[in-house]
Ligand code: TYD
């Protein structure tokens with residue numbers, strides 16, 4: 001018993017050591033807090049002249065009572081907020097606990113956003129005082145979408161802060177987008193204290209930061225883009241958003257090399273995380289919510305990059321299906337689901353004899369391992385000799401799909417290409433393929449069927465297990481239930 005006891009002092013030492021190792025940067029800042037002194041100066045609010053001490057009458061413009069103390073550099077965390085005026089915390093008030101039932105349910109009206117896609121993704125508009133992080137790979141169109149938002153919110157005073165592009169560059173982009181407004185301010189600045197000064201002056205109703213990685217605050221010594229800088233800058237904007245009830249959008253970079261601090265650190269802080277995805281070489285971009293304190297995370301917005309900015313795609317299924325007049329082998333339509341949104345997409349396969357010894361398997365927009373699994377099922381359960389063939393797979397439109405409901409369409413596309421028989425263009429599929437070759441049910445089958453019906457498909461193949469509840473649907477489309485792969489082939493190619 002005695003042996004196992006650890007002395008409390010040793011424990012504390014260990015904890016301290018660990019803390020030192022894990023937060024070197026923080027410790028350094030902590031140390032700086034105690035070592036450095038607050039630097040403040042008095043500025044005349046009328047002419048801007050500077051003085052080390054408070055004076056009643058400005059010596060340069062002769063105005064009375066215009067000198068206000070402003071912080072140039074500050075050390076303690078509590079006072080930081082005085083950088084922008086009008087905060088409550090500066091007065092030293094503390095919050096008191098309240099009973100849950102005593103809290104009123106006063107709901108702030110959301111700010112209406114132009115465009116259905118963004119509205120849906122945000123859960124119905126912008127919540128006042130919310131902090132939104134908008135991430136995506138370089139060149140995907142983050143700045144374009146945010147500038148579009150700023151330009152289209154015509155009756156809202158918007159401040160667009162750019163640390164990446166010059167004013168002229170932003171102007172050029174705005175000209176390209178072709179929307180004019182007289183309520184959008186552009187600020188090219190990277191220091192948060194200067195940004196807050198501008199914010200105090202302009203009093204914008206929405207702030208857009210492009211991007212959080214380029215900003216720096218004077219309170220942290222490290223370079224812009226480092227984790228502590230990013231975290232601290234984001235914390236400053238968080239406090240600003242909550243205290244002034246102004247929504248803030250922050251663009252965040254995602255780099256594979258990790259040279260900039262990834263926005264992962266920020267995700268806990270912010271209210272909403274939006275992710276812009278898609279292939280830069282394709283025109284379609286998907287806007288997803290990965291976190292939303294004010295709405296569902298299953299929403300999806302689809303955009304198309306055009307010469308004059310990003311355009312909403314309201315009828316994605318119609319666009320994603322290209323060739324419906326001329327049936328070709330190797331094409332099958334999947335009734336898929338992206339988030340909560342039904343989406344009919346074209347899956348394409350090309351099966352050819354392997355020119356070299358090892359057959360090639362390549363897949364765009366679909367998991368390669370899952371493709372191997374489907375090929376193995378076809379080989380083992382259905383007797384198709386695909387082991388000696390090259391198999392190429394493509395999801396049209398550069399979209400990445402994770403929904404297992406596309407399995408059935410993919411398998412049909414592969415077999416259609418293998419047999420060189422075209423699938424009738426009015427057929428579509430929704431089903432998962434299991435390891436035994438059975439067709440498994442998929443979720444939200446009613447929505448998939450309705451979407452296929454809306455788009456004029458004549459037959460949809462679904463799993464027999466999905467039939468329950470489907471009978472109630474009043475649709476023109478013929479529903480064919482299948483349980484085994486063999487049944488599908490005989491039904492299509494009969
Ligand atoms: P951008 O918004 O700068 O990307 P990010 O901020 O995510 O790095 O946009 C990048 C691409 O978009 C760029 O390659 C050019 C293209 N683009 C268009 O095709 N049309 C347009 O109207 C605009 C503004 C940009």
Ligand code: MG
Pocket residue numbers: 142143144164210
């Ligand atoms: Mg950009």
